[in-house]
Amino acid sequence: MNFDSGLPIYMQIVEIIKTRIVTGILKSGEKLPSVRDMATELKVNPNTIQRSYGELERENIVFTQRGMGTFVTDEESTLKGLKATMAREKIISFMEDMERLGYGRDELPGIIEKMIVEGK
Amino acid sequence: MENIVEIKGLTKRYDRKEALRNIDLSIEKGKVVGILGPNGSGKTTLIKLLMGLLHPNKGDIRIDGESPGMHTKSVISYLPDRNALYSWMTVKDALQMYQDFYQDFDDKKAEDLLQFMKLDRTMKVSNMSKGMKEKLNLALVLSRRAKVYILDEPIAGVDPVARDQILDAIIDNYKEDSAMIITTHLVRDMENIFDQVVFLGDGEIILSGEAESLREEKNMQIDDLYKEIFG
Amino acid sequence: MFKYAKYELRGTMKFLMGAIILALGASTGIQLFIRRETRSGGMTLESDLMAFLMVALVFVVVGAIIGGMVYLISSYRRELYEDRGYLTFSLPLSGSQLLGSKLIVALFWGTVMGISIILYNLVLAQLLIGYDLFGEMWRIAGQIDNFGFLFAGSIVTSLMESSVTLLLVYFAITLSRVSIKSRKIGSLWFILFIVLTSIVTYIQEFIANQLPMYLDLSRMNIIGQQEAYILGVDSQFGGTLSIQGVVSIPGLIFQLLLIGGAFIATSYMLEKKIDIV
Numbered sequence: 001m002n003f004d005s006g007l008p009i010y011m012q013i014v015e016i017i018k019t020r021i022v023t024g025i026l027k028s029g030e031k032l033p034s035v036r037d038m039a040t041e042l043k044v045n046p047n048t049i050q051r052s053y054g055e056l057e058r059e060n061i062v063f064t065q066r067g068m069g070t071f072v073t074d075e076e077s078t079l080k081g082l083k084a085t086m087a088r089e090k091i092i093s094f095m096e097d098m099e100r101l102g103y104g105r106d107e108l109p110g111i112i113e114k115m116i117v118e119g120k
Numbered sequence: 121m122e123n124i125v126e127i128k129g130l131t132k133r134y135d136r137k138e139a140l141r142n143i144d145l146s147i148e149k150g151k152v153v154g155i156l157g158p159n160g161s162g163k164t165t166l167i168k169l170l171m172g173l174l175h176p177n178k179g180d181i182r183i184d185g186e187s188p189g190m191h192t193k194s195v196i197s198y199l200p201d202r203n204a205l206y207s208w209m210t211v212k213d214a215l216q217m218y219q220d221f222y223q224d225f226d227d228k229k230a231e232d233l234l235q236f237m238k239l240d241r242t243m244k245v246s247n248m249s250k251g252m253k254e255k256l257n258l259a260l261v262l263s264r265r266a267k268v269y270i271l272d273e274p275i276a277g278v279d280p281v282a283r284d285q286i287l288d289a290i291i292d293n294y295k296e297d298s299a300m301i302i303t304t305h306l307v308r309d310m311e312n313i314f315d316q317v318v319f320l321g322d323g324e325i326i327l328s329g330e331a332e333s334l335r336e337e338k339n340m341q342i343d344d345l346y347k348e349i350f351g
Numbered sequence: 352m353f354k355y356a357k358y359e360l361r362g363t364m365k366f367l368m369g370a371i372i373l374a375l376g377a378s379t380g381i382q383l384f385i386r387r388e389t390r391s392g393g394m395t396l397e398s399d400l401m402a403f404l405m406v407a408l409v410f411v412v413v414g415a416i417i418g419g420m421v422y423l424i425s426s427y428r429r430e431l432y433e434d435r436g437y438l439t440f441s442l443p444l445s446g447s448q449l450l451g452s453k454l455i456v457a458l459f460w461g462t463v464m465g466i467s468i469i470l471y472n473l474v475l476a477q478l479l480i481g482y483d484l485f486g487e488m489w490r491i492a493g494q495i496d497n498f499g500f501l502f503a504g505s506i507v508t509s510l511m512e513s514s515v516t517l518l519l520v521y522f523a524i525t526l527s528r529v530s531i532k533s534r535k536i537g538s539l540w541f542i543l544f545i546v547l548t549s550i551v552t553y554i555q556e557f558i559a560n561q562l563p564m565y566l567d568l569s570r571m572n573i574i575g576q577q578e579a580y581i582l583g584v585d586s587q588f589g590g591t592l593s594i595q596g597v598v599s600i601p602g603l604i605f606q607l608l609l610i611g612g613a614f615i616a617t618s619y620m621l622e623k624k625i626d627i628v
Contacts (some may be wrong), residue, residue: 003312006339043287048332173440190445193444202434204438208361208362220357
């Protein structure tokens with residue numbers, strides 16, 4: 001796994017896990033891989049995974065059960081919120097990219113609508 | 121956290137040339153520390169001072185509370201930057217030697233690691249390729265339950281497949297109660313396993329710190345930072 | 352202490368066994384020649400070729416013995432100059448344990464080599480020539496007073512002398528490694544060894560001459576210069592057992608001190624001064 005952005009690796013792993021949850025690879029209430037397995041899979045230091053899990057727990061996206069492991073939350077509202085937040089981030093970054101290309105914000109809905117109609 | 125390694129004001133000269141100048145470094149239990157720098161920066165000199173293979177001109181080294189000697193050698197598991205196993209040895213002989221000399225040697229673990237590295241007990245060291253020697257040495261080193269692991273250039277000069285195997289073995293064998301010190305100039309391949317990095321150039325520490333904090337602060341990966349410093 | 356000796360023994364096994372087999376093989380050749388010559392009456396080697404072969408075989412035996420010695424010395428030297436030192440010096444092994452192991456294994460091989468060559472030749476001579484050397488030796492031994500003491504004494508003193516020589520070699524190699532890093536001036540140790548040996552021999556003789564006190568092993572008593580002179584002992588020796596079974600006590604003590612001193616000094620350098628570069 002290559003982590004290319006300037007973000008700390010634990011943050012990038014938080015994003016990877018969030019994506020896995022939102023896309024359903026990790027389901028609500030499912031157990032996350034152990035820190036060690038995750039470390040081997042992503043080829044990073046186990047301390048980094050520990051920190052990522054800690055961050056996710058702080059955001060209430062996962063919870064730890066003593067001696068059992070770390071689980072994805074089964075609070076539907078949290079998961080919906082996560083999905084919404086990630087969608088929002090994607091849209092914001094999309095809008096910023098488009099602005100850089102020279103489109104005005106007011107032009108965006110039109111472009112998107114046109115693409116949907118064309119079935120792309 | 122408890123410091124398992126403490127280095128203060130360490131200086132080493134070869135003849136007139138200063139190979140290391142006034143190095144201060146502390147390493148906590150449970151941390152993986154990368155010593156990064158180009159060839160000739162003093163990485164191996166530092167490691168050999170820790171191992172007691174070299175003797176400092178100035179300064180103090182404490183490992184597990186003691187200066188390098190019999191005790192520290194019994195708690196450090198060391199992978200040299202070259203194969204040092206005797207040429208007459210087979211894999212079996214090398215295992216036997218580790219078992220004879222190190223009380224923390226774990227038979228079961230050695231068995232697993234040999235299997236993982238696809239090494240046969242009857243193979244002779246002198247007939248092995250460079251990659252195989254490296255894997256055998258690493259298997260021996262990781263078969264110990266040591267307080268400190270010192271790996272000097274563990275992936276230099278091995279093919280990509282062996283490189284992955286070696287990295288996996290290092291990550292799998294990480295232990296919370298021991299420290300790992302790894303030197304490398306192949307930062308890209310290894311940076312993700314470091315908690316702490318030390319940039320060593322011309323015998324001095326140029327920069328050191330938590331890997332994640334450095335990424336955040338400099339807004340780049342350690343490899344890019346390495347290229348910026350030494351490039 | 353002897354954990355390392357096991358590995359030193361295994362590492363030197365192949366070469367030393369080879370040297371011993373070579374020496375025994377050449378001895379066989381020599382004995383066969385002798386048998387041939389004695390059978391044909393008189394010891395005249397009939398052709399130049401035969402004479403040459405005979406001399407060559409003697410050289411092979413001597414060469415095998417010297418080769419074994421050189422190999423054992425180089426086994427020590429290699430720890431200080433070659434990659435294997437990275438393993439040896441990272442083992443939890445004190446300087447004295449390493450040095451002790453090297454010394455014991457070298458003495459062991461010296462003894463094995465000496466005994467096997469002598470015994471083999473005696474047995475072979477008995478078989479080939481039919482001369483009962485063993486019986487003859489046994490008979491002579493029986494005639495000597497206190498043969499047991501003399502025998503033990505000669506083993507102990509020759510082991511001590513070998514130890515002195517080996518330790519001076521180890522000391523010289525280690526000292527030259529500590530003082531000069533470059534491998535190129537590698538033969539420095541040999542000059543150092545010769546100088547040290549000369550000094551030691553001189554001191555030993557000086558002490559033995561100044562303090563004429565001897566241990567007479569065949570009578571188990573201490574004798575002075577007068578008695579030694581009567582026995583025909585040449586006073587010009589240090590800790591060596593003379594042919595009369597007499598050894599200088601101060602010489603012996605000096606030798607013991609020398610063994611201890613060289614051992615401690617060399618172990619100290621191994622542990623504290625050697626930089627494995």
